[in-house]
Amino acid sequence: xxxxxxxxxxxxxxxxxxxxxxxxxxxxxxxxxxxxxxxxxxxxxxxxxxxxxxxxxxxxxxxxxxxxxxxxxxxxxxxxxxxxxxxxxxxxxxxxxxxxxxxxxxxxxxxxxxxxxxxxxxxxxxxxxxxxxxxxxxxxxxxxxxxxxxxxxxxxxxxxxxxxxxxxxxxxxxxxxxxxxxxxxxxxxxxxxxxxxxxxxxxxxxxxxxxxxxxxxxxxxxxxxxxxxxxxxxxxxxxxxxxxxxxxxxxxxxxxxxxxxxxxxxxxxxxxxxxxxxxxxxxxxxxxxxxxxxxxxxxxxxxxxxxxxxxxxxxxxxxxxxxxxxxxxxxxxxxxxxxxxxxxxxxxxxxxxxxxxxxxxxxxxxxxxxxxxxxxxxxxxxxxxxxxxxxxxxxxxxxxxxxxxxxxxxxxxxxxxxxxxxxxxxxxxxxxxxxxxxxxxxxxxxxxxxxxxxxxxxxxxxxxxxxxxxxxxxxxxxxxxxxxxxxxxxxxxxxxxxxxxxxxxxxxxxxxxxxxxxxxxxxxxxxxxxxxxxxxxxxxxxxxxxxxxxxxxxxxxxxxxxxxxxxxxxxxxxxxxxxxxxxxxxxxxxxxxxxxxxxxxxxxxxxxxxxxxxxxxxxxxxxxxxxxxxxxxxxxxxxxxxxxxxxxxxxxx
Ligand SMILES: Nc1ncnc2c1ncn2[C@@H]1O[C@H](COP(=O)(O)OP(=O)(O)OP(=O)(O)O)[C@@H](O)[C@H]1O
Numbered sequence: 001x002x003x004x005x006x007x008x009x010x011x012x013x014x015x016x017x018x019x020x021x022x023x024x025x026x027x028x029x030x031x032x033x034x035x036x037x038x039x040x041x042x043x044x045x046x047x048x049x050x051x052x053x054x055x056x057x058x059x060x061x062x063x064x065x066x067x068x069x070x071x072x073x074x075x076x077x078x079x080x081x082x083x084x085x086x087x088x089x090x091x092x093x094x095x096x097x098x099x100x101x102x103x104x105x106x107x108x109x110x111x112x113x114x115x116x117x118x119x120x121x122x123x124x125x126x127x128x129x130x131x132x133x134x135x136x137x138x139x140x141x142x143x144x145x146x147x148x149x150x151x152x153x154x155x156x157x158x159x160x161x162x163x164x165x166x167x168x169x170x171x172x173x174x175x176x177x178x179x180x181x182x183x184x185x186x187x188x189x190x191x192x193x194x195x196x197x198x199x200x201x202x203x204x205x206x207x208x209x210x211x212x213x214x215x216x217x218x219x220x221x222x223x224x225x226x227x228x229x230x231x232x233x234x235x236x237x238x239x240x241x242x243x244x245x246x247x248x249x250x251x252x253x254x255x256x257x258x259x260x261x262x263x264x265x266x267x268x269x270x271x272x273x274x275x276x277x278x279x280x281x282x283x284x285x286x287x288x289x290x291x292x293x294x295x296x297x298x299x300x301x302x303x304x305x306x307x308x309x310x311x312x313x314x315x316x317x318x319x320x321x322x323x324x325x326x327x328x329x330x331x332x333x334x335x336x337x338x339x340x341x342x343x344x345x346x347x348x349x350x351x352x353x354x355x356x357x358x359x360x361x362x363x364x365x366x367x368x369x370x371x372x373x374x375x376x377x378x379x380x381x382x383x384x385x386x387x388x389x390x391x392x393x394x395x396x397x398x399x400x401x402x403x404x405x406x407x408x409x410x411x412x413x414x415x416x417x418x419x420x421x422x423x424x425x426x427x428x429x430x431x432x433x434x435x436x437x438x439x440x441x442x443x444x445x446x447x448x449x450x451x452x453x454x455x456x457x458x459x460x461x462x463x464x465x466x467x468x469x470x471x472x473x474x475x476x477x478x479x480x481x482x483x484x485x486x487x488x489x490x491x492x493x494x495x496x497x498x499x500x501x502x503x504x505x506x507x508x509x510x511x512x513x514x515x516x517x518x519x520x521x522x523x524x525x526x527x528x529x530x531x532x533x534x535x536x537x538x539x540x541x542x543x544x545x546x547x548x549x550x551x552x553x554x555x556x557x558x559x560x561x562x563x564x565x566x567x568x569x570x571x572x573x574x575x576x577x578x579x580x581x582x583x584x585x586x587x588x589x590x591x592x593x594x595x596x597x598x599x600x601x602x603x604x605x606x607x608x609x610x611x612x613x614x615x616x617x618x619x620x621x622x623x624x625x626x627x628x629x630x631x632x633x634x635x636x637x638x639x640x641x642x643x644x645x646x647x648x649x650x651x652x653x
Contacts, residue, residue, distance in 0.1 A: 007176060008039070014174040015039040022172065026054045029136070030062070033076045033118050036139050037065055041173040044068070044152055045143075046159035048169040061089055061115075064169065066159045068150045069142060070210045071097050071113045075131075078119045086130045087251075090115045100161045102211035104480070104516050108158065109212040111220055111244040114280065116142065130251050132280035141279075149206040149276065208240045208480070209277050219474050220244040227435070227445040228472040229423075229462065231501050233510040234490070234636035235481030238448045239270065239598060242419045246285060247278040249443055255416035257285040260434070262425045264289045265577045265595040270421070272582030290430050291395060294402035301405050305393050312394045315386035316341070323379040330372055336619035337379060340364070345380050346396035347427030348460065353377045363459030365622045396429055403433040414439065422598050423449035424502060431465035440468070451500040451507055453597070453633050454626075462503045469503050479513040481600050483520025486642045487513070490635035493628050510632060519640075526646040529562075536563060536607070537570040539643045540588060543603050550603040550641075551577070551589035553596045553634045555627065559609050559647070560592055593630045596637050604638035606631075610648040 015038035019031060026034070034049060041047050045067035053062060058081065061073035073093035075081065081089065093113050100108040115131040118139065134141060150158075163171055212220065219230060219241050230238045246257055259270060271287035278285075288296075298305050320334060327337055344364065350356050357373055368376065387394060393401070418438035420426065426434070438445035447462065447469075462469055479487055487510075494510045501507035521544065525535045536552075543550050552567075552574075554560050567574050567588065577591030577599070589601065612627060635642060 007042075011039040011042040011174050011176065012036075015041075018172060018174060022049075022170075023053050029078065029118075029120050030054065030076050032136055033074075033139065034063065036136070037063065037074070038172055038174055040065075040067070040143060042176050044155060046155065046162070046171065047173065048162060048166055048171050051168055051170050059085060059088060060092055064093070064162060064166065065142070066162060067143075067155055068152075070150065071108070071158060071162075072142065073113065073115050075115065075117045076119075077117065080117055080119070080133060081131070083130060086115060086117075090130060090251075096165050097158075097162065100158055100165075102154065102157070102207070104213075105478075106207075106211035106213050107217065108210060109217050109220065109244060111248045112210040112212075112277075130280070149209045151207075154207060154210075206273075206276075208237065209273075212241070212244065213237070213478055213480075215474075215476065215478075216241045216244070219476075220248050223443065224446075224472045225442050226440050226472060227438070227447065227462075227467050227469060228443075228474070229447045229449075229469045229502060230474045230476065231448075231450055231507055232474075232476035233450060233479065233499075233508055233513040234453060234632070235479040235487075235600070236476035236513060237478070237480055238450070238476055239421055240480075241476070242421060242446060242448045243270070243274050243277055245446060246274070246417060246419055247281065249417040250278065250281050250284060253416035255413060257281075258293070258415045258418045258437075259285060259287045259421065260290050260293055260418070261421040261423075261598065262290055262430070263422055263594065263597045264292070265580060265591070266421065266598040269580060269582040269599055290426065290434075291398060294398055294433070297402055298398075298405060301409075303401060303405055305398055305401060306391055307393050307395060307398055311387070311390055311392040315383050315390070315392065315394075318386055319379050319382035322382055323375070326375045327379065330368070330375070331366055331619050333619040336366070336622075337376065340376055341380055341383060342396070343427060345376075346394065347429060348464075349396075349400060349429040349432065356380075362461075363454075365625075366619065396427065399427070399429045399433050403429070403436055406433065406436045411437070415444070417444060417446065419446045419448065421448045422453070423447040424451050424454045425449075425597070428460040428465055431460070431462070431467065435465055435467050447502070449502055451502055452494070452496055452509060452629060453636075454629055461500075473501060473503065473505075475501065475508050477508055477512065477514055478516050479510075480516045481639055482515070482636055483517045483640050484515045485520035485522050486635070486638045486640070487515050487520075489522045489642055489644070490632060493632035493635060495625075495628050510636070520642075521640065522642045522644065524644045524646070526648060529647060532562075532607075532645075532647060533566045533569070535645060536566050536605070537572065539605055539645070540567065540570075540572055543605075544641050545602040546584075547572075547588050548584045548586050549601055550605070551591070551596060551599070551601040551637065552605045552607070553591065553593055553637060554607045554609075555593055555612060555630055555634070556609065557592065559607055560590065563607060564590060593634045597633060600637050600639055602639050603641035603643075604634070605643040605645065606634045607645045607647060610646060 016035045019034050019038060037047050045065060047063060047065055049063045062076045063074045065072040065074055073089060075089060094110045097108055097113050098110040102108060117131045117133050120136055216237050230241060232238055250257055267287035267289055274285060344361050345356060356377055357370055415438060420434055491511050496509055499507035499509045527535060552563060554563060573587040574590045575587040577589055577595035580589050
């Protein structure tokens with residue numbers, strides 16, 4: 001028998017003896033479960049057991065377990081409680097625990113308190129939405145390492161308060177006789193090592209799963225009579241609040257839930273976080289990007305779509321060849337007109353020249369008069385004709401087809417709640433579809449975003465999509481992600497004169513965000529392409545945190561290819577951000593800023609290429625502004641360490 005197995009058995013024996021001497025007449029289920037839980041107190045878990053056991057009213061928790069997964073109210077029974085009883089037990093638990101003060105002005109969030117019902121296993125583990133259902137044999141799932149997110153000090157802080165607040169419960173603990181009391185009191189050996197590793201930066205765990213700022217907490221629970229919006233600068237916990245709220249709404253409803261966004265890479269990572277926050281909701285919430293959702297929906301409805309990149313590119317090329325002479329005299333850059341077509345005309349769902357003549361082209365610097373707009377319209381018509389002739393659709397057509405189908409026949413089982421993250425990058429037609437999908441009902445639609453982080457050009461206001469927010473707009477201001485030095489660095493990209501709250505009113509810029517975490521490190525490099533390999537490889541090898549908690553972010557595909565070749569030659573393993581799901585795998589994450597949106601990493605390396613920062617036409621002016629926002633997004637992905645490289649030599653290869 002291994003040493004650790006031996007130690008475990010000893011703790012179990014101690015635990016069994018203690019349970020048997022403390023409670024008489026317990027049934028075997030209670031005895032076994034309490035023994036299993038109590039033996040974990042030797043590794044730092046805190047257990048409080050109802051003194052009245054075995055007499056049981058079934059209307060309050062049998063025990064509370066506090067540990068690195070947060071706070072669990074436990075009911076040990078073979079008969080799962082009905083919804084009303086479960087809610088009552090959970091409510092009681094929340095009353096006792098919620099508001100326990102935590103670090104940085106935060107407090108224990110109601111939504112972080114779990115109800116776990118443990119039975120003998122007849123029905124197998126089951127997720128119910130209100131409670132997490134486990135069996136004696138699946139009890140270990142509570143202690144899974146991927147669910148841990150609090151450090152020992154926070155556990156001790158909650159437990160201390162809990163002991164004061166809980167009447168009718170007694171703390172029980174066992175301890176390894178041969179271990180130093182201070183170590184045995186908090187963590188097991190593996191956890192201790194992990195704690196020491198993390199101590200270097202002292203933010204090793206995701207305490208957002210448990211502690212929220214009072215303002216964040218209020219938004220989680222607020223009752224909105226219609227669509228609501230959360231905005232605020234980078235790293236202020238908008239997504240964190242949205243996830244807690246999704247969980248809160250799930251407990252109050254029965255239907256499916258949807259989290260969606262424009263970016264493909266974000267939903268899988270957010271799903272991993274949500275599964276940790278709400279294990280009891282397994283499968284009830286769907287995490288998918290907007291286009292993937294629409295594709296699946298149209299397939300289910302047997303609506304034929306044909307989105308083919310080559311056909312889209314061909315259609316545009318032919319239209320451009322036919323119209324470029326007229327358009328280049330207004331603005332020579334083809335990308336400018338492509339953006340006009342995509343984000344202004346198609347993205348806003350405009351299908352007539354009159355419609356185009358009537359709109360204000362928000363976010364576009366170059367003014368166009370009516371006759372110039374007519375020239376652009378020629379380009380659009382040519383493009384659209386080519387697509388139609390070939391039976392092809394572009395991504396905007398896909399969204400419009402989805403919306404038309406929803407209008408024709410709404411979903412059979414509507415979503416209980418829809419959360420739209422990074423909403424600033426969703427085209428207007430996408431917003432209209434989402435409104436159709438969620439409806440205007442109370443608490444149905446939550447839009448989360450920050451105009452300052454828009455990485456795709458083109459602009460709208462929520463009112464353009466017919467989404468009424470009046471009085472239901474929230475702004476978060478405390479930045480929890482970026483340590484002070486990183487935040488100060490990122491602020492150099494905050495050149496915006498005015499930040500919109502997504503609906504035409506004033507928002508809050510990054511420069512006005514309050515910083516919650518001191519410290520942090522930044523480093524810079526500037527040089528030519530010949531020196532880049534040494535600089536980049538040196539920066540990766542010198543990262544002060546684990547490589548798989550770090551990312552390299554660039555702004556163009558050609559820089560991505562260049563960096564990947566350098567890293568490959570140096571034998572540094574990488575994972576494309578497109579494939580990242582939030583799991584740790586030993587690899588450096590690599591991708592463009594478009595794939596890094598909404599994510600965060602302990603360390604971030606950014607490579608900027610000055611060739612991109614051209615000067616001259618108004619199109620370039622607009623692109624420079626966009627690039628500034630992209631730089632801001634890239635810099636604010638870093639929690640503790642930011643390396644900013646500037647490549648400023650014309651490439652020779
Ligand atoms: N209440 C909290 N307690 C601890 N950390 C928090 C809290 N809220 C947010 N954070 C930290 O800040 C990070 C950023 O949160 P989140 O992604 O929700 O911000 P955001 O406003 O959506 O950012 P962005 O707009 O830049 O994507 C989280 O990963 C977490 O580390």
